[in-house]
Amino acid sequence: MATTITKPETLFGKRVRRQEDPRLITGTALYLDDLKMPGMHHACVVRSPHAAAKIRGIDTSAARALPGVAAIFTGADVTGLGAVPCAASIPGLRVPHHHLLAQDRVYYVGHPVAVVVGTDRYIARDAAELVEVDYEPTAAVADPEKALAAGAPAVHPEWPDNVAFNFHQEGGDTEEAFRQADVVVRQRITSQRLIPTSIETRGVIAEWRAGERSLTLHSSTQIPHLLRTLVAGILGMPENLLRVITPEVGGGFGSKLNVYAEEALMAYIAMKINKPVKWVESRRENFQATIHGRGHVDYFELAALRDGTILGLKLKLIQDLGAYHQLLTPVIPTLSVLMMPGLYRFKNVNADVVGVFTNCVPTDAYRGAGRPEATHGIERMVDMLAQELKMDPAEIRLKNFVHADEFPYGTATGLTYDSGDYAKPLHKAMAEAGYEQLRREQAAARAEGRLVGIGLSTYGEICALGPSIALPAGGWESATVKVEPSGKVTVLTGASPHGQGEETTFAQIVADELGVPMDDVLVVHGDTAVVQYGIGTFGSRGTAVGGSALYYALQDLKAKMKKFGAMMLGTEQVNFSGGYCVDEATGKSVTFAEMAVAAYHAKKLPANTEPGLVATHFWEPPNFTFPFGAHLVVTEVDRETGAIEIKRYVCVDDIGRIINPLIVDGQVHGGVAQGLGQALWEQAVYDESGQLVSGELTDYALPRASRMPWIESSHTETPSPVNPLGVKGVGEAGTIGCSPAVVNSVVDALSPLGVRHIDMPLTPEKIWKLIEGARA
């Protein structure tokens, strides 16, 4: 037994490099398409080239005749199976039956019509081309406002108005607020459709073991357990005979927080052909058939007093749903409504949402999921109000922020903000950027005729999704910690990370709590046969909810280890610290490894204590967390071409306590890149006939290294009282804070020309036309 103990440094807050990286940087990590099964077949999905059409018939004979083709499935084969699920429960929601394959009609370009299975992917591709589908094209509508107009083509003939649902929420007395107002600013603001574009597309392998009647589904998903429950439901098979494994997942951003037709289809096909079957999405399919994000047309009205005090907000939100509801499609705009008050004190909000069917692929959760749209809107409106009142945009924000002493703060939309000090990151961002100096430089530049802008956004967001009451399938998370007999530690987390680095942050938490080296900790996730039920990684919940579950499991485990330690030391009172149990009275101690051995060898057990060292905790969060921050962007617009240059990007994000600053920086940078993508480049464009014009990466512009500015990122740290770690979540902060700051900056640059608002993306031609318009 040791007697001298040196307390190891804590890893909480340290820039620790990641545990997951060795396999990723050596090319040895296994993603879905890297897996091969004996006898594996390959599937190719035949998709509709039309946005709307009746299917008169399908002739598969030529395809079937091709050597190597094992089977072909069409709509008729899957009529009796369950539908692609939607978990939303909005009163009066119209839910079209979302068959796994189109039945008598197709509703969007990319709609799956048939599946061809061959012995290799080249054969499947060749055969897919030989499937003859006889379509009778019908009128399509791809624009949500046009879909609402009288006489628009009906996406689903049974609902000629194309309205899937209406949703209303209000708080306070908005009418009274508008009566009291000195000024009301109004603006139509769009958040264009975006394509999430994880660099790894979706993919599925299904393996059927006929003898066991069991099915293993490997899928590139963010939600293995939910996928298992829901696919079992679609197929009508016992959930415990379905195993879902997520291999390495090459990015998701919400697009893999879903249950897709192909996942159930491959499971079904594997059973039918009694062979493993693989399907990997092409990029074109990914653009056509994986969910898109955003797709808002928002009509805002903001009421204020002349001194800049905001009184209330009205919103009419038109959500482009696409042709079907995917898992959370109708829920997303309701999140926007929740976030409408932003960081501000006004208590009067009145929002009407209309969810509209269009002949497009469904929208659903994409990084931020409803919150970027809301933040973009409110932050643009606040800037427009400042412009109207000739106030500085920082001053108007500071005037309206919820005060630091008002937390927990109840909002007009029924949320309780957990903690905050909203002025702090704004002051910090302004100090780091040198705000006063920037304004002086801007004045000088304007005097020379240059178009220089300074834009701010101060955002709040809803993270750590979330209390179960707010999530259709529950909002808790689970963790199991096992100390093995050798003293090594295995963590099973129900959150299923896919790039966020929880294998590292969780190991940091374990190392601190148990006093073991990080390298002794293995974090396992993404296999429903190994890991207890969990919800998944999305909505910045991995660490805030999953990490908290882990924290509590560790406390249970420590309590048990202390019992063993006390027994071994022959005392009642021991401290557990730094990997030892210490009898404070004598200074004697037992090591972690000694306790592990004792617990498993079980020659002697503490009273009322079972052998083994395993603890599982399912943690239900009492509330969301509410990160916040300030982004400040300096831009210059080329007066001749409309091109935008980002000259400075300064962001201060308060995401609660920070476990690993290196990982947090990465999340912020990546988030900002996606926000910039929306602000400047990205847009999913359907033409009038419903063709996806931005159909490949040659047309849909992702941020590239050469177009990204240097991001000056820093933080303030206001711990969340909601969870034991004090963390809030960082996955979406960068994205949410970014787009309004960029647009505010460019509008500021163009404000001398009388420009008040510009919709995203801010393409050079759009800007050039504004400049030309002002000249004319």
Next chain:
Amino acid sequence: MKQTLTLTINGKSYSDEVEPRLLLIHYLREVAGLTGPHIGCETSICGACTVMLDGMAVKSCTMFAVQAEGRSVLTIEGLAQNGKLDPLQEAFWNEHALQCGFCTPGMIMTARQLLADNPSPSEQEIRHGLEGNLCRCTGYQHIVNAVKAVAKAGGA
């Protein structure tokens, strides 16, 4: 009709019967069993499939395997020697230049040529040099840092 393809990959010689239309990326991944290079698009934009062909970075999704006849291919699997990581791999790890990791093998191969052509690149030169590789996770800043770190330490 299949034909014989003989080439060297990561210093090892391979010979297989292949269809002319077999893409190099499919040959590497499915015939040679080297799944480090990935497929992220089919239009020669994303660069996840980047490997080195006779020392030059190329997108193996836009090349038929038969075009590599008699040539030498280096994939991400061939970088670490005797378990020792290549300086770029080490730097990507240290600088947190990856998140989901899917673009990483291609990104590292392109960075390798970037540094071979220009051993002390500026930030803008690094960004320009990585034009052919998309990353959706990192915002590129840590990738730039990683390449800078290797340049500073004297190259790849």
Next chain:
Amino acid sequence: MISNAFSYHTPETLEEALAMLEDGGGKILAGGMSLIPLMKLRLASPESVVDLRRIPGLKAITEEGGAVRIGAMATHHEIEISPVIRGKCPLLGEAASAIGDIQVRNMGTIGGSVAHADPAADYPAALVALEARIRLRSANGERTVEASEFFVDAFTTAMEAGEIVVAIEVKEEEASEGFKYEKVAHPASGFPVVGVAVRVKKSGAGIAMARIGVTGMGPHAFRARNAEALLEGGAGAAAAAAVVGEGEETNSDLYASGEYRRHLARVHAGRAIAAALTRAL
């Protein structure tokens, strides 16, 4: 995406290659940067693919008697780093450097690029400004076509069936010339929305010679002869740039309308002229 099946050939001589093209079902493969994506999308499905890479001499970049000859199989990267190009026709090197990304420049060839005649390719602007000649070989022998006559329309050249691009020939730029290739890259594809290549030679305070090539604006690259004439006539850069693209057709897509492209061509012509003038001795 996977192409249709085809047979693959690697002839050792041009004669052999030409013979393989005789039945009309074959396509020449150089670097593959244009052909392979088309085949993968099944927009092209040739019965046979004739890869020129084994034919000796097609890659060489040489100079002789005041002219530079660039073999059709020279890659963009070989061109951008070639000392001959840097010394004798640096405008072409600048255009080569602007193409796509390093992986594309490592594989793509100048012969493949000009034969494909993408309306948004980078080279054609430089080639027309350089008054380059495209050397073609067929079973009937060789001929050359002026670059400005070669690019006929989008994806359409003056080549006839059975012809192969074997080289690009360019007169040396004079050492006193200034040059500049200006490009507005499409944010997704990297192709020029508009690319302008300019050569100028000063004469005292005036301009003795001006050549302006424009790509991306319309269905094919063209020389802005009206602007050249204005410059040579002493009209000044702004006046010359303002007429670039006059009377020419324009392309438009999601990202940029024809009107905007024409405007960009003029703005960037102005900037390229200014930059070229600062480089001219």
